[in-house]
Amino acid sequence: MTDDTTTGQKPASGPEGALATDEPELGAAMAQLSTAPVEDRGQAVQGSFGGVRAPGVKGGAAWTGREVLGWARWFWRQLTSMRVALILLFLLSLAAIPGSVIPQSGVDPTAVQDLRAQNPTLGEVYDALQLFDVYSSVWFSAIYILLFVSLIGCIVPRTWQFTGQLRARPPRAPRRLDRMPAFTTWRTDASPEDVRDAARKLMRGKRYRVATDDGAVPAVASEKGYLREAGNLLFHIALIVLLVAFAAGQLFRAEGGTLVTVGGSFSNTLSQYDDFSPGSLFTPDDLEDFSFRLKDFESSYEESGPNRGSVRTARAEVAYRTAPGGVEQQTTIEVNEPLEIGNTKVYLLANGYAPVVSFTDASGNVAYRGPVPFLPQDTNLTSSGVVKVPDALNEKGEREQFGFQGFFVPTFGGADSGSMFSRWPEPRYPVMFLTGYHGDLGVDAGIAQNVYQLDTDNMKQFKDEDGSPFAKKLLPGESMELPDGNGTLKFEGVKRWANFQVAHQVGSGWALAGALAAIAGLAGSLFIQRRRMWVRAVAGPDGTTTVEMAGLGRSESPRLPEELGELAYALQSKAPPSAPADAPTESGAEAGGAPETPSRGDRPWTR
Amino acid sequence: MDPMNIAAATDESLAEISNYLVYSAMAVYVLAFCAHIAEWVLGGRSKVARTAAALTPGAKQERPSDASAAPPVAVRQGGSTGVLERPHVVTRSSAGRRGDLPDGPGAAGGDEKGDLYGRMAISLTVLAFALHAGGVLTRALSVGRAPWANMYEFSTTFSMVIVGAYLGFLLAKKDIRWIGLPLVTTVLLDLGLATTWLYTESDQLVPALHSYWLWIHVSLAIVCGALFYLGFVASALYLFRDRYETKLLGGGEPGAFATSVLERLPSSSSLDKFAYRVNAAVFPFWTFTIVAGAIWAGDAWGRYWGWDPKEVWSFITWVAYACYLHARATAGWKGRKAAYLALFAFACFLFNYYGVNVFFSGKHSYAGL
């Protein structure tokens, strides 16, 4: 179990406190048992640090200098105190809350737009307070930067102190060992020197650091569990590594999406992305030089049960090259299994259908031919999309642009209702429903245009003879002829498409290493107990030797007496007790099992 | 019938069996609850005011010095097979004025009949646990995967692990019978909530959940939550018990009900230690849970950390527990203040589980209601 940092209801009740007030010597036994700062309990007050102000300009300047330095030192001490670390930590947890309540532009930009549109005043307030970007806001950053400055300011002296402790000898045995938290004694016929030698060997064998205490009464002093402090320092340092890695990851990252139809390919250059969002220090040169081709896409769906129709598997078969002209390699990309190339990962995000259409214009030329990705509107992949024909001749032989808008359903389900919806995500009864426009698509204006939407402002919809909008339902292989011989659109077939997210990430290896080191450090820090053991052997007047053993931990732990018992037991094989009755207070405990007076503190665990 | 349908049919009947088992477990938990109530009621008959006695003005006078003068207590080191007697180790507590308060006698308060009911309650809890575990297991078999892909499954597994941890502590001879009543109450509440509002038909996973990280991340989260819960109850009871002791120490006279109930709990320092040990032991595992989640998110969503509401609240919970551990190491924050932080931290954990799923939509919203 974990070791325990005292219960302490009142400030002076920690082991340090209690022991230190008990007897100064015990304070020495406790000294340097950790690098945790002894909290100043309010005696450090701010105030004039400049001291006496000598008359004259020079005196004033000297005073001001001392004053500034004094305040700076005071501020630094405050910042690096455990108390402020605690407050900053608490603030950090509170400050993270709004980011989960208010939509974040980095997480859900549409929700942010909706909120701004619905409630402009609130939106402005949020904007002013950076509440749409909590985790990169000035105030959130201020808290964690202060915390990490505090952390560094705390780690450096503690590491320094700890290296000192590593070189130091365990402190000499306190005068009265029986005042230590765990104590045992017995008499033996072995000589004091032999007992001490045996003790030294025993402790070394148990990987204690051992020193001989040549005080007035010689003793063996030993200490173990330095890993606790090392673990604690490692943990705090790992936090810094983690933060730096995370920050670097945010600054140098970039991610973008690309939609690829089966048979199509993607190469990793900016122009090939449908959307791209780089971190603030990212440059396009950082893009890895790879390309891939989508060979096939397969998916399967739940056939029965309440979630009938939901995706079971979705798999993209791709062939990729890690360098232009490199060897083509085959792989599959699935939802939890991205393709990894260097620092870049390619994730499968979504999939859908791209009807293959061709448009033959009035002059008989095939003005357009290809798969057109339609975007899914529901889980059964009812999809909507547009076909744009930017360059064709109309029935008068003039150049005109044509556009089609409509739906595609893989399994037609609206036969009776007259509406278009899909009943199943796989193409069992694929149907496309389109209406046509002619005029100006607006694609020449040089403004980036959404390829999935038709801007019909400058277009006219084709009409039937009776004046109603011209529209037609098409099965694969069927065609629709535009009124007045304006051309023919043919629904040739269907292809699948897959949407990939390409994420360029740096520092994730460091972040992982930092996180794992933090956990290892934590485990060391929380599960290892730093403790000291002393063995003293004194020759008595009757010729026997009195052996005293005592243990002291940084905190009260039920394992300490257990360990002392084990050590004493081991030592007794070299220094057997001459009279067993010499052990203290054996009467009560031996007879009746649970002692009358409960052993204070560690009850729940030693019962 | 083709094989697939047969398989589906057996799955459905397994899911049904699972539901029956969970309902039976609830019924038995209700019985255990009643037995615990009987234990507390009957235990109220004995009136041993040990704490008050230990804190009487006379005793209090001695206290500051008696940390050293108190009679030493021998801890027997048992299990010796050697020829030698195990040495006696004298332990001395240095936990200050109140560190040496005796623990209360437990819910039964030394009353024989009360104790009998208490034992019955535990036996019933064991039975209920068996049914409960059976329910979770059949559910897992019916869906052919880990039983924690939606809130219903998470809740039933969560309370099962809570009870399991409690029984584990009992089995290891740790004195945690005092937690019985609050624990059974919570488990009933949790199961009630699960079977009424959170119930979801058994079903397969969406692809994003197909990952061995699901096993690691979610099972760890459940175990951490269950243990944090034990720590939470201890911290909450600590606050009551501590106020009670403070009142006695100040010469006040707590109400009869408070005396009767709080007198039977472990001493404030025992409760506090229990809470600390549990929370501190779980903290590294909770850290790993979050890291495992981040790794999984990195595989599933293309970023290991994206401030999704669930991630935010895991982070808040983590920082809150770190805060608690820090507080324990800082002189002025020990005791009650640290306990409040522990409550806050557990509230964050709970909110992360229920609140985030109910109020926010994020990438974790598969956990649908």
Ligand code: HEM
């Ligand atoms: C990023 C923020 C921080 C986190 C998450 C954090 C977390 C923790 C945790 C979980 C512990 C408990 C481990 C143990 O008890 O051994 C701990 C201990 C400790 N922390 Fe921090 N800490 C942070 C910042 C700081 C800062 C800024 C300081 C210094 C001012 C500091 C000083 C200490 C010390 C001295 C201990 C050891 C206490 C002892 O030995 O009992 N920490 N920290």
